[in-house]
Amino acid sequence: MLVPISWLKEYVDIDGISPDVLAEKLTMTGSNVESVDEMGAEISNVVTGKILSIEKHPNADKLVVTKVDVGNNVLQIVTGADNIRQGDIVPIALHGSTLPGGVKIKKGKLRGEQSEGMMCSIQELGLDPEDYPEAVQHGIMIIEDKCDLGMDIREILGLNETIIDFEITSNRPDCLSMIGMAREVAATFDRSLKLPEININETQDNIQNYIEITVEDGELCPRYAARLIKNINIAPSPKWLKRRLLAAGVRPINNIVDITNYVMLEYGQPLHAFDFEKLSQRQIIVRRAKEGERFKTLDDKMRTLNSDMLVIADGETPLALAGIMGGEDSQVTDDTKVILLESANFAGPIIRRASKKLGLRTEASARFEKGLDEENVINALNRAAQLIDEMGAGEVVSGIIDCYKKPAIDRELKLNTSKINRLLGTDIGQKEMIDIFRRIGFEIVLSEDIKIKIPSYRKDIKNDADLAEEVARIYGYDKIKPTMLRSETTLGGKNMFQRIIDAVKGMMVNQGFYETATFSFYGPNVFDKIMLPDDSKLRKAVRIKNPMGEDQSIMRTTLIPSMMNVLSLNYSRRVERACLFELNSVYIAEQLPISELPDEKKMLCIGAYGEDIDFFNIKGICELLVDELGLKKIVKIDRGHHPSFHPGRCANILIKDEIAGVIGEVHPEVADNYEIDKRVYIAEIDFRLMQENADLNKKYKPLPKYPSVDRDIAVIVQEDVPVKQIQDIILKYGGGKIDQIDLFDVYKGKQIEENNKSVAFSIKYRDENKTLTDDEVSGIHNKIIERLKQEINARLR
Secondary structure, eight states: OEEEHHHHTTTBOOTTOOHHHHHHHHHHTTOEEEEEEETTTTOEEEEEEEEEEEEEOTTOSSOEEEEEEOSSOEEEEEEOOSSOOTTOEEEEEEEEEEETTTEEOOOEEETTEEEOEEEOBTTTTTOOGGGOTTSOSSSBOOOOSOOOTTOBHHHHTTOOOEEEEEEOOTTOGGGSSHHHHHHHHHHHHTOOBOOOOOOOOEEEEEGGGTOEEEESOTTTOSEEEEEEEESOOOOOOOHHHHHHHHHTTOOOOOHHHHHHHHHHHHHSOOEEEEEGGGOTTOEEEEEEOOTTOEEEBTTSOEEEOOTTSEEEEETTEEEEETTTEEBGGGOOOTTOOOEEEEEEEOOHHHHHHHHHHHTOOOHHHHHHTTOOOGGGHHHHHHHHHHHHHHTTSOEEEEOOEEEOSSOOOOEEEEOOHHHHHHHHTOOOOHHHHHHHHHHTTOEEEESSSEEEEEOTTOTTOOSHHHHHHHHHHHHOGGGSOOOOOOOOOOOOOOOHHHHHHHHHHHHHHHTTOEEOOOOSEEOTTHHHHTTOOTTOGGGOOOBOSSOSSGGGOEEOSOSHHHHHHHHHHHHHTTOSOEEEEEEEEEEEOSSSSOSSOOEEEEEEEEEEESTTOOHHHHHHHHHHHHHHTTOTTTEEEEEOOOTTEEEEEEEEEEETTEEEEEEEEEOHHHHHHTTOOSOEEEEEEEHHHHHHHOOOOOOOOOOOSSOOEEEEEEEEEETTSOHHHHHHHHHHTSTTOEEEEEEEEEEOSTTSOTTEEEEEEEEEEOOSSSOOOHHHHHHHHHHHHHHHHHHHOOEEO
């Protein structure tokens, strides 16, 4: 919100307060200042001068030598301008002056003739020609206004203005106006607020004879009011109005449009003017738009509407998008003679949704969507009518049509001084609090209890905490001394799910893996890249209605493409070895299109590549993870198949015999699709299943009292027999005496028959109650050998 200080002074006396002090104090009371800017700050030592004479330059055909009176001196200035005449008053940049862009002017000679300054064009003063249509577009700026010679050009052009830019929070739409900010200034500095006096000269006609207004939905349009103005005279606005609009960041157009913009900035209430003669049915209906209804807005774009939007219609024909923008067919033009001036209040949510849907955001919609004051509608409407009358822009027809079926109910809150002090940690007296509320415009109601009557424009005040905030900001945050919190001590801690996540992430990091975090959506082409079959349930992805692009248009159903993207990026950056993991969600829909929210499953994905990385590294990480979560007794890793993995180099992870994940080497074609020339290994596990079955309670046993007996065993088996199967048989028939078993060799070579392999284990036997003898160990060991022969046709090497 741009607030020119000269405009602010109309409502509150701030003489003697510097702009910097004003900005600092307002920031401390909650009106955050973004910047304090001085218009024309780059212009210095540029004054008005009157051309006394113009003579041809003796040494140049296109130059002239002029004598210019700048009030206290007559200067000689050489110029090439051809639009100047004797007697013209023009801007003169004196010796030592500065212009926008860092330009510095010094006296010197041009073709042998002394030049003691420079005449300025509007462009050289850094001004936009569209903002000063009366100025010459190409040539020296001629000043038409009467003025003294030697006056600062900034004063003549209205550039001697300081503007404060405020950041207005969404809960304070009342501050999106000059009066709203003046109210804040008055409260901050404890000054009186002076509002405009409104007096209107009305004709004997009555608006009721001209127009009928109907509001179909009072919830969406709580209040709609209108005035009729006849004998409209479209013309440029007076300079004071133009300069105020320019200072506030609004470009002047014509008197009617400028007045509606001026009142919107002054009162914070958007207005709209319709060309009354273009209303064929002489009626206004505020209604929901029809599905597919077409409407051309003032920006010359055809819009397709739906029933979630509100329109102002002339019978069946839309005239405007309520609270957003008017229509081309009813706009005010130079030929307009009668206008219908609208001032209304619309529900914020419907304006916000329509604005977002259409991609059309205006100054009006930005205000309406925050929730405006219904009681401000008539004040703004009358103020605009007053200005039209005062400027001779039209004649105000008597009467107002005001559709206001459910007037706002006065809101009151009991003043609980002790509670406010308790919330703030202060000791402010009741009298001082009452004074603070009066300063910010709240009315004090004296009864059995002291009550605070909340103004209609402060919709953000709802409870004691809100009242406490008002007291704190006006009293001064800097005056509130820090105090200890008054509360009982609590014992914090993480729940089981959080502890499991911490355990998994800690274990992965300890193993040298880096965590990644990727977007929850990707494009449907990734399913082809990871070679999923057409009938895969993972292709049933939820599509996003408003995606940022096709490559981010669906919610992911598997983490494998996300992990492959990150690995591919690292590989393309010449990272020789990458070990990564991601713990994140996938979204599985029961059916498409979805009728209920998809199942959001937490998954763990592990990915790696590098010279020293193979299948057993990733398998080992998964086994460590199983041990960390206490899942060893219910988890199996068994041979499996997945279209994204290399045939024969893939295994399933089973939890209680339910497939919970997959582990293996990525299919070479998948790796090639991601432009990775190395072997890539990935594991994807259903983390929810792991979490549901995890047991973080660790059980410890004392150090053994009795020694162990070590034996090695090497057997030859068929190549397709899993090592895990051999290990399970050894443990099964170990009679509970096997304390530890380690695989130390898998061999295929000349000494081993084709399609066979040698597998060797180191076994540590131990009894917790006694020392095992060699005979006891041999008996167990021989039994294991026999079972291996019987169950998997193994033979000792």
